[in-house]
Amino acid sequence: MEKSEAAATIEMGETSREKKGKAPLLAAVDHSRGVAGYKRGVAIFDLILRISAVAAALAATITMGTTEQTLPFFTQFFQFRASYDDLPTFTFFVIAMAIVSGYLILSVPFSIAGIARPAAIGLRLLLIICDTLIVGLATSAGGASAAIVYLAHNGNSDANWLAICQQFTDFCQSTSGAVVASFITVVLLIFLVLLSAIALRKH
């Protein structure tokens, strides 16, 4: 009776020693699994943000690119007509936002590859570098167009530039909408960069 008890104690002792030996290993496996799951979650969120950014960038490009207004009255020699390519800044806006849209569409497969292989650090680094450059392009286009839209709405008495929005109301409304869409794209892109930075940390 006493002997078997002693045996049981030894067995228990061994089991606890086994546990002690295995515990760090198991914890490491759990930890790496947790990190992989976390990284996968970040990658899925990256894809969702990226698709939203594609939508916003396309909306900005198309809204600005199709902006045109012809006033209903005209003289014998002249018809009043406003189009986005009358202002070089808006032409730059359309080109820049088209580049941003194209880049974002091309980056979606890379984002999906990031979901399939959450540990691929090179891929994430490539995305963060390109995203940062694209943030610069989108922000400068948005900022420049915002300055011109402000001028079109309010004019400037010191420089003797008159507001043109009294006549071209529809033109001003759609260019303002395009600028707002570009700023939404910029905010989404900044979130993408921050998300990638946070994902890189947990390596």
Place this chain on the structure above:
Amino acid sequence: MEKSEAAATIEMGETSREKKGKAPLLAAVDHSRGVAGYKRGVAIFDLILRISAVAAALAATITMGTTEQTLPFFTQFFQFRASYDDLPTFTFFVIAMAIVSGYLILSVPFSIAGIARPAAIGLRLLLIICDTLIVGLATSAGGASAAIVYLAHNGNSDANWLAICQQFTDFCQSTSGAVVASFITVVLLIFLVLLSAIALRKH
């Protein structure tokens, strides 16, 4: 003789086993030392870039903030005078670039702390998040002012906005200089973000 040889062999065997046991540990120490040195190099480069960015941002702010030109001729009622605050976009530029300069000056101590403790990941993550937001602010200020400077140089016949640079040459030159300085700041800030991203990877 043979006995001592055998002993020597056993000793050698032990030494080699010892080496085998220690080798990974030593390699790990070497590796972590290499990573720390690499990170310290990145942190020093970060500080240099940051100080250059401070100089560029301050140059942009001061150039734009002190821009003022009074034309040498005047009428009885009116003196022709151009200052940066005649145009709201330039006022925004001065405020935004002042914020950027202030942030960059305040971030220098954090960058120095990054040299002292190259492994501090939280610090680097804080810097990359703030840097990305500041990139957005600096780029939008630079882009908006570039659009207005372009308009001041070339005017726009469709909107009936006349070029004002024929009269205010000095005003236009210094605002153009400020815009160029702001774009240099933006490029340096983008490099800072990319550098932090690369430093985060090697964790």
